[in-house]
Amino acid sequence: MLTMQDALARLTAYWTDQGCLVVQPMNTEVGAGTLNPATFLRVLGPEPWRVVYVEPSVRPDDSRYGENPNRLQTHTQVQVILKPDPGNPQELYLGSLTALGIDVAAHDVRFVEDNWASPALGAWGLGWEVWLDGLEITQFTYFQQAGGLNLEPPSVEITYGIERIIMALQGVTHFKDIEYAEGVSYGEVFGQAEYEMSRYYLDDADVATNRRLLELYAAEAQRLIDEGLPIPAHTYVLKCSQAFNVLDSRGAVSTADRAAEFARMRRLAGDVARLWMARRDELGHPLGVVSPLPPAAAFEAATAGEAPRTLVFEVGTEEMPPSEARAAVEQVRRELTERLGGTRLAHGDVRVHATPRRLIAVVADVAAREPDHERTVKGPKTGAPEKAVAGFARSQGVPVESLETAELNGVPHLVVRKHEAGRAAPAVLADVLAKVTGSLRSAKNMRWNDPQLAFTRPIRWLVALWGDEIVPLAVSSLLAGRDTRVLRTAAQPAVSVASAETFMETLAINGIVANADDRRELIVTGAQDLVWDSGRIDVAGEAALIDQITYLVEQPTPLLGTFDEKYLELPAAVLTTVMRKHQRYLPVRDADGTLLPMFVTVANGPVDVERVRSGNEAVLRARYEDAAFFYRADRKLPLAAMRDKLQRLTFTDKLGSMADRAARIAALSLSLREPSATLERAAQLVKFDLGSQLVTEMTSLAGVMARDYALHAGETPAVAQAVYEAELPRSAGDDLPASVPGALLSLADRLDLLAGLAATVGLPTGSSDPFAVRRAVLGLIAVHRAHPDLAGIDLTAALAAAGALQPVEVPAAVLADAGDFLAKRLEQVLVEEGHPVDRVRAVLPHAGRPSFADLLLAQLGRLITDPRFLALAEAIQRARRIVPDGTPAGYDPALLKEPAEVALHETVQTVRRELPADADLSRLTAVAGRLTDPVNAFFDEVFVMADDPALRAARLGLLATVRDLGAGLLDWPQLRL
């Protein structure tokens, strides 16, 4: 059996063979190998660096007294840095797994998007978690920035989690059972330390002491920065970090502290990084300087044939995130179509495909060459001085005699007519494809060893074939060819393609399903086939997950796995969250929709099914065991104690802790209307489950766990439901609160968020919406609309009340902006639902009461064909047009003499008398319908603008009264009749 210490030795030896230096772990506590100066400092600057080292990584927060089978306060990382990117780091990495004795062809090894950022270090990178049969065993990151500085060249960082890998390889379920060395278990060697250090971090570390240590370390770091000594300064930054982590695990980090401490560490780390760079410059870069890859030299295109041929263009990448792969399809299609359109090359359909590792464009019938073309070059006007004419001819390289004359904009000019031969397809395509490749961009782009390109992940190869000819495409350091790559674990991972026409077939033969629809189909039918005897996959319900899986594999291989029935005692949401979010497994349900103890995972390519199945089952078991551990622990804790923990969670720097926020939500919910006993209790509890271990681990379970824990603690079902519903809706299309207490809490939650953030962070602009305010406002609208019983609640007023509860001042202008923001979202929602824009705008004065706006819209839909309403509306609009703005709705009836005006006066007074204050449109129409005739008669028979000013005023006052009959109910001028 491969012992843990053997594994460390083998990895070290493997990477040493790849030219890595071996250094020692940091001799002060660090949370990860990244913090070791052999990474944090060495990734900076232009010097090459290849290193491998072991790093015992201390995470005080992960302390579990050695009881949790998968979590340790100190775990062992093997850290590898490759700088510059060697161009094939994934292949080198797979080699290291082979060195560990892992058969990478039999197992399912996957690179799953995982981006990394450490705000405290001013560092980030893009990369993957590497999965071995569903188990995350490695972090693989292209480091882009550290200490706030761009890394040029970027480094590849590979971080192995050794305990996990060894547990998987040895098939043990508790870290203590790892065979550390022959005949000696991990628990025997490190068990006591695990327990005692957990005791220290969780219970016994002296808070005052660690606080003072933190300050002393920070001051010393600053002094050393001032002295220009980055290395000792860095050591003290690390000591700061550890002291902070100890305080955090002891629950002693206050709201204000955390943000301040992160800011300080970021500043110190940035200073250290800059100093280090400067020192290395001074020292003349002792390890040398990385030279960028040279540009690829394009070859001459072969002579093209004459017949149109297919163009295939493949951009080979390392594993793209699913969303980026999908987005790239559209981008390639658009770019390629536009740029081909900019040439004179005839071509047929453009089809684009994406898999995790490639973008493929197939263009049918691309002509062999552009047609020839005559171009007119404009010269001086006819009759220009001879010198100018001669100069023009010379500049065009033609004798003066060959100049012709042409009318340009009606003026005769001397011109040269040039015959341009159409270029051959390969040359044209080379230009086009180079531009397409260079223009590729994703939402978040990275750099690798290529000196110019930037994309979501590295581009490693290009295939460009027009028929059977290679398009002479060279982009930066890449040269296109006819070799594509198939599964890395294939016997022949690179395959030569004969011609564009056989490209897709070649891929298919080699197992690559290039078409996403095909892959989806394979996944869905494969999964259903696997479970058919026992249950079903909810294909519609899991559509998003299936879409994601479609872009996680190139050759979908669904596998059925099972788990112990005992875990079904965990809440279903826990089970499915783990399956979907953490593992991308498809849950299986029986006919009633009840979860079955099984799952479908989709491996990539031909694997050893039994091994991969059992590996994935072990991962799920470990995760469920973890969850069960938290679940049991949480259920032992009184709700009040859990809620108390909210004091330790920061909401935002200026808006206090999560406990503060929960208190505001409670107060606000109780003020929205006379509270029920259920609401009163639910308000006391709201958000308490954020203090539970399970929700800390899986934040998406907030609310769900609150309901579960509340019920378990003996709260009424109504209260439990309300604390759950307080979190609804969690996303677009999610369930909405069904109960009134739930709805009130949900509204209060979102109003608090909107008011607080509008006043501190500002309202969302463009794509920047870190606190998901937009989603909260949409939730606000949805909840209100779902509860006509709460139509009386005016969100605008409630927003002001929420503002008054904030720990910061929320100015009226901010509230007004927030109200506008809300109205805009409502307008958008209603229009998207298909309501005519004019009607939507007409009801928008009621944006504060979206359910009332709904009512009005519904009535409008019916009344819009009702002659009485039309007449009324017409009357109102007509009155509005005549009556000057600002004219009050009042008049002296004694001045009215004409029968028509007297009749109108009497009808108006009747209507006003009969119309209730809260009339809606139907009522208005019913009551005011009788105005139709008198109004018409009035306009026919009465001349409003009488010479007698008093009479004119009375008539205008009468019309103003008509105008105002529907005032406040609709924005009448918006309505197009």
Added chain:
Amino acid sequence: MLTMQDALARLTAYWTDQGCLVVQPMNTEVGAGTLNPATFLRVLGPEPWRVVYVEPSVRPDDSRYGENPNRLQTHTQVQVILKPDPGNPQELYLGSLTALGIDVAAHDVRFVEDNWASPALGAWGLGWEVWLDGLEITQFTYFQQAGGLNLEPPSVEITYGIERIIMALQGVTHFKDIEYAEGVSYGEVFGQAEYEMSRYYLDDADVATNRRLLELYAAEAQRLIDEGLPIPAHTYVLKCSQAFNVLDSRGAVSTADRAAEFARMRRLAGDVARLWMARRDELGHPLGVVSPLPPAAAFEAATAGEAPRTLVFEVGTEEMPPSEARAAVEQVRRELTERLGGTRLAHGDVRVHATPRRLIAVVADVAAREPDHERTVKGPKTGAPEKAVAGFARSQGVPVESLETAELNGVPHLVVRKHEAGRAAPAVLADVLAKVTGSLRSAKNMRWNDPQLAFTRPIRWLVALWGDEIVPLAVSSLLAGRDTRVLRTAAQPAVSVASAETFMETLAINGIVANADDRRELIVTGAQDLVWDSGRIDVAGEAALIDQITYLVEQPTPLLGTFDEKYLELPAAVLTTVMRKHQRYLPVRDADGTLLPMFVTVANGPVDVERVRSGNEAVLRARYEDAAFFYRADRKLPLAAMRDKLQRLTFTDKLGSMADRAARIAALSLSLREPSATLERAAQLVKFDLGSQLVTEMTSLAGVMARDYALHAGETPAVAQAVYEAELPRSAGDDLPASVPGALLSLADRLDLLAGLAATVGLPTGSSDPFAVRRAVLGLIAVHRAHPDLAGIDLTAALAAAGALQPVEVPAAVLADAGDFLAKRLEQVLVEEGHPVDRVRAVLPHAGRPSFADLLLAQLGRLITDPRFLALAEAIQRARRIVPDGTPAGYDPALLKEPAEVALHETVQTVRRELPADADLSRLTAVAGRLTDPVNAFFDEVFVMADDPALRAARLGLLATVRDLGAGLLDWPQLRL
């Protein structure tokens, strides 16, 4: 070429193959691998433990900005712990060198005594430095105690200094030039850190911050001890240690701090150790419990022949310290002789030999058996009751009838006469040798894997042969045989011996020179032969070193090495100190005694001469380079600045810094008599070189360097000589100050030491004399005696003056005791010089003025045959016998009437008149000689005890005057005439 990282990997792999666990370096700064819990905690208690790890070891004090070629603030250790002792750890260790590619047969690998103790950890062990061609590459220790607890079983600790080993293997002279990994130098990777961390430790660490850190760490350690958590507590003890080291390297550790801090750390480390032991007990010793080696089962002796044969008895050990090997020779001789004497076995001469690895006893003509013997067992008195008689017979296993009668002490008893056959030699010898082996003890004893034995180093094998028979000797786990061991690097390291008679020859054939005289001869003649062309070895001057070398090798192989002439510019004392003390090299001088740039080292056994030579030369070069580095740096520093550094050196806790002590010495020296200008200046400088780097490194050069640096700084030769002489004599037989200023400083130095320590630590008792007060007092006497010109200085008075200068009160009683101590030493010295005890005691009243005592003794030697002196002495003694104690020397001459008494009166008055106050014995004899006749006449003619009281008083007064003539000059009653 073996790179450093390859070497780390190979050592790790080698020890892993020997069953060691691999763990990681400590993730907080440590000064040595010993501090890692994988050593410090794991050596405690009964659990087995084998581990190997790399430990970057931080020594702030060794910071040199990366400039010194051999010294680093962080160097790399590989640490191995073997628990229990596997029985052959040295052989395993040699295997590790082979794994590094070192040909241990070609090189000179030696185990040179080096005992280890860490008072701050309450830890100690015995072992060696391992030398590779003179270079210390490893510390090899049998750990005996840690945290103040005895280690049962003891552990073997092997600590490699990797940088040194690699420098030697790669043949580079600066650590920066080590090839760390292929194509990458150590300097390129670690150079900047070495510089910056040196800056931190030497210049930039904030003293106040580190002081506060130290206190916080210590408090946290204590809290964790109180919480019963040894592992985190240990971490904080380590942090204490590092903070303390930082303060120390910043020169911020005050007198009182150091002792207090060590005491605190010792206490904390002890608590941690005890807690750990208790926790492991509680946990039931997860790694199991070491079983002790079983006792060896002695076999039956073969039937002995009848002829006397030789006995050979060999105790095979690991390398003993030279002094212990020599002491063991005497011990074995005594024990063996005595215990053989306790048997009835006839035998001839007992000869005992020792080499580093064996003690050999050869006993000639050991009889084949003891003679038969008749033994009488005493029973009851004749006529005792029948029951008693029967009981006696039964107890002796004989019938009552066979009892005989014998007179015992004149009373007739019943007895049994038993005939006892003499035992055969092997059986007798087995008993004797078992006792001899078990009784072996050294000045400092250790334990190893044997459950019972204890000795200076482990005993690994026994040979015991009587003629050609094996003596059936079993001692604890060891069983004697006929296999001895020769050089470890021999083709056949174990050799079977045919018979006792051929034992020495067998050793000789295998290269072992068992006889120390033979080895010494080989060394001396070999060395002289090597240097004969150019110079000589001063055999007499180097006798002590040669004696030591004799016990460092079993097969002396002298080699000649050279060094660069440029180093001859260093003071000769520096060169020879390095050669003798550090390297055990013999210096070579020309006819004038001037050093030549060469040396002789003595390897053990047949080696590759060229390799060993060049290795040793490289070591010497590195040491001289080091010394030259310090020497140059020191010479740049003004003397005053160097002297200022004395403030950072503690003398003792209560007696202040070395600067305080130097100031006291200066003040005292100036007070001893009217000072010269030379003394005034020298007093300002005295001891300044203790602040130099070179003396810090080689304390034995104190004084020598002072002279050198003083001359270089432009002081007068007289001043330079005086500061040098202030340190003389440094040991028994050393030079004495020749100049008066030098002598005065030397006296003041030793008086200060005596007064201060007598008042604080106490005077030396038995073998405990940590501050070498005894040596100082002997120096005091020697200097005074060497300077008759200073005879006027009374050391007793000067001691009081020294006492008055101390920072503590020195009570009169202490001064009196110190004076007595001085007098006793003087008595001892004088007696040892051959002076008769009575005379010595007679002059001891002048112990405060030893040179005056010398004068008196010399006079006594002459006068003792002078009748005048004898008569005078007789008269004085006679007077003393008659005159009662306390009688004053005065009388009324008018009362004296008898002619004899009048004559005596007149002569006495004349003598008194003529005797000068400071008369010595010669003068006294000359002047007082005339008293002979009058005294004799007085005693013949005058009856002293007259009846008349007045007359009697006058006569006694007259005699008292005679008595007192020599008072104060001698203690007359002591003198035996």
